[in-house]
Amino acid sequence: MSHKGHSGIAGKRRAHAPVFAALGDETRLSLVAKLSVGRRCSISQLAGGSKLTRQAITKHLRVLEGAGIVRGVRAGREMLFEFDPQPMEAIQTYLDLVSEQWDQALARLKSFVED
Amino acid sequence: MSHKGHSGIAGKRRAHAPVFAALGDETRLSLVAKLSVGRRCSISQLAGGSKLTRQAITKHLRVLEGAGIVRGVRAGREMLFEFDPQPMEAIQTYLDLVSEQWDQALARLKSFVED
DNA sequence: CTAATATGCAACCTGGAGGTTGCTTAAGAT
DNA sequence: ATCTTAAGCAACCTCCAGGTTGCATATTAG
Numbered sequence: 001m002s003h004k005g006h007s008g009i010a011g012k013r014r015a016h017a018p019v020f021a022a023l024g025d026e027t028r029l030s031l032v033a034k035l036s037v038g039r040r041c042s043i044s045q046l047a048g049g050s051k052l053t054r055q056a057i058t059k060h061l062r063v064l065e066g067a068g069i070v071r072g073v074r075a076g077r078e079m080l081f082e083f084d085p086q087p088m089e090a091i092q093t094y095l096d097l098v099s100e101q102w103d104q105a106l107a108r109l110k111s112f113v114e115d
Numbered sequence: 116m117s118h119k120g121h122s123g124i125a126g127k128r129r130a131h132a133p134v135f136a137a138l139g140d141e142t143r144l145s146l147v148a149k150l151s152v153g154r155r156c157s158i159s160q161l162a163g164g165s166k167l168t169r170q171a172i173t174k175h176l177r178v179l180e181g182a183g184i185v186r187g188v189r190a191g192r193e194m195l196f197e198f199d200p201q202p203m204e205a206i207q208t209y210l211d212l213v214s215e216q217w218d219q220a221l222a223r224l225k226s227f228v229e230d
Numbered sequence: 231c232t233a234a235t236a237t238g239c240a241a242c243c244t245g246g247a248g249g250t251t252g253c254t255t256a257a258g259a260t
Numbered sequence: 261a262t263c264t265t266a267a268g269c270a271a272c273c274t275c276c277a278g279g280t281t282g283c284a285t286a287t288t289a290g
Binding site: 009010013014016017018019020021022023024025026029030032033036037038039083085088089091092095096098099101102104105106108109 | 124125128129131132133134135136137138139140141144145147148151152153154198200203204206207210211213214216217219220221223224
């Protein structure tokens with residue numbers, strides 16, 4: 001299976017774009033950073049220390065949840081959010097694919113020039 | 116320098132968010148895919164085959180250029196765009212950092228449970 | 231020179247992202 | 261039972277991303 005170049009780099013765009021978009025915001029990146037240390041956090045906890053409103057933070061969390069990067073679970077009167085590494089792993093392998101394609105391009109150029 | 120462990124996961128958000136944002140659009144992901152094969156392409160070339168207008172494509176290319184993912188060079192009457200892997204490599208190492216942090220969290224949890 | 235091609239520029243439109251405020255409801259704490 | 265804290269809901273605002281059209285300008289082809 002080396003011919004027809006089904007690299008897989010195409011087609012999965014529809015799946016990956018929302019994840020990139022979710023990470024394309026400073027506030028959300030900061031939330032991801034906080035949650036990726038492992039400890040589950042409530043909305044108020046995450047909103048504390050931010051200049052933004054609790055509601056603003058809630059909206060950002062919903063965006064992250066929509067992309068699958070984060071998952072919210074009820075715990076009594078508070079909503080605890082926890083990190084899910086899967087979507088970010090997915091775009092990581094996507095980036096690897098693009099890098100690979102680029103490296104092959106450089107290799108082709110080199111062999112052409114060396115000719 | 117040489118502060119504590121200072122993984123560096125913080126602070127660089129301001130730099131990375133625009134790159135993620137630039138990749139957070141299906142059309143732009145498709146442009147990146149086309150350009151990462153190595154061959155430089157003119158705007159009209161890139162616009163051909165798309166349902167969008169040439170101007171729309173131009174705007175997307177400017178966004179990618181703003182994030183440093185792509186670079187446009189004049190060549191006669193046409194504008195050739197070429198891929199630049201650097202910004203995507205940068206977010207790749209950023210994702211590695213987050214993964215690492217997450218793995219450490221899992222390790223801590225495990226050693227706690229193992230008591 | 232003239233026609234065709236490639237791009238640039240500017241105005242314009244529309245929807246939704248990102249943020250706020252105000253009020254309501256659920257759940258713990260005392 | 262009541263006070264307090266956490267969160268949900270909804271309306272509203274502003275601004276810009278994403279897209280279009282129309283016209284102007286450079287460059288190459290014949």
